[in-house]
Amino acid sequence: MPRRTATMLASTLILIALLCAGVLIKVPYSEMSPGPTVNTLGKVGGEPVLQISGHKTYPTSGNLNMTTVRVTGADYDMNLVESVYGWLAHDSVVVPHDTLYPDGKTEQQSTQENAEEFSQSQESAKVAALTELGIPVASRVVVSTVVKDSPAQGKLHAGDVIKQVDGAPVKQPEDVAKLVTRHDPGEKVTFTVIPARTAQAAEKAGKEPEGSREIVITTVKAPKENRAIVGIQAGTDHTFPFRIDIKLADVGGPSAGLMFSLGIIDKLTPGNLTGGKFIAGTGTIDDKGKVGPIGGINMKLVGARDAGARYFLTPDENCKAAASDTPSGLTLVKVKTISDAKKSLEKIRVGDTAGLPSCSAG
Known part of the structure; x- marks a missing residue:
């Protein structure tokens, strides 16, 4: 066999062996890539994304698209070839597996957590929007979760409205922990609550919930901390003056x-x-209309540009990363609050784009 032919054959066999090894070798990485975008003013599966009843609505036009990131699952074993391809590709990012699934979190746990965060974001979006429009939204402090095998289990339940702790009025979720930790572990604390069922029935009837009862719970010492707890997490529940439904599945x-x-x-x-x-655009929102940072900003920019977006509303804290690699044809607009975003949209609408707050890579 001629030397040149032998050399080419050996090189080919080595290349095949390396590729096979690359496919078989698993690496502790995951991949992020642009996900679908959805127009919040439009329809998905024939149904409007935003459905409002009990209040006058007006026709809309154009796009206000939310953006998503597609990630590999927690149980997916990426091989070496895939990781190298992902590192070289411009429209995907390879990150350590623990970045997306910390502390050994399973895909089921991650999906559940994302679903809960998505539900909470819808609630906050409604509150922020109505507050921005000057429409009052009633709120109350409730039991959000009850820790299993805690002193509160069986005595307090998710959805119970917390009116007082030891006779002191509760106005914010953080008030509950402050009042409980005034006690030493082993002491009793008295909760004045309206049961969840009573509160829900009153809400459906459009009335303020009544019929409170006192629940006495003995505190215990918090794990790894010398403070008293009863084993609940307090949250905020809202009563809206009319119905707002957000119909969007498979998003977290x-x-x-x-x-x-x-x-x-x-x-x-x-x-x-x-x-x-x-x-x-993208960004978390709290009840007061403050816009917070998100992950995967560069992937969302690519997804938005590919969908046809010309402007991208960018959380202030994501601006630096977004500006460092902005897809051509896409203008970044920095936002800190819902009021900022609304003012910028007004400028875009009339073509006054020179004064838009921009993002800087510096």
């Missing part, structure tokens, strides 16, 4: 909050926020 996490709130505002106000333009 809190990052769509900003775009949901803007979509709600657009539907509840005359005219339209977009001027018919294609705007996408």
Whole structure:
């Protein structure tokens, strides 16, 4: 066999062996890539994403797209070839597996957590939107979760309205922990609550819940801390003056909050926020309208650009990363609050884009 032919054959066999090894060798990484975008003003599966009843709504136009990131599952074993390809590809990112699934979190646990965050983001989006429009939203402190095998189990239940602790009024969720920790472990604390069923029945009837009862619970010492606890997490529940439903399945996490709130505002106000333009964005939202950072910003920019967006509403804390690698044809607009976003949309609508708050890579 000629030397040249033998060399080429040996090189080919070595290359095949390396590729086979690359496929068989598993690496502790996961991949993030652009996910689908959804127009919050539009429809999915024939149903409007935002459905409002009991209040006048107005026609909308253009796009206010929420953006997503697609990630490999917790149980997916990435091989060496896939990781190298992901590192070289511009429209995907390879990250350590623990970044997406810390502390050995399973895919089921991650899905459940994302679903809970998505539900909470919808609630906050509604509150922020109505507050921005000056529409009152009633709120109350409730038992959010009860820890298994804790002193509160069987005495307090998720959804119970917490009116007082030891006779002191409770106005914010953090008030509960402050009042409980005034005690030493082993002491008794008295909760004045309205049972969840009573509160839910009153809400359906459009009335303020009544019929409180006192529940006495003996505190215990917190794990690894010398403070008293009863084993609950307090949260906030809201009563809306009319019905707002967000119909969107197979999406998780809190990052769509900003775009949901803007979509709600657009539907509840005359005219339209977009001027018919294609705007996408991301960002968490709290009840007070503050926009928070999210993960996977660069993947969301690519997804938005590929969907046709011209402007991207970017949380202030994500601006630096977003500006360092912005897809061509996409203008970043920095936002800190829902009011910021609304003002920027007004400028985009009338074409006054020179004064838009921009993101800087510096």
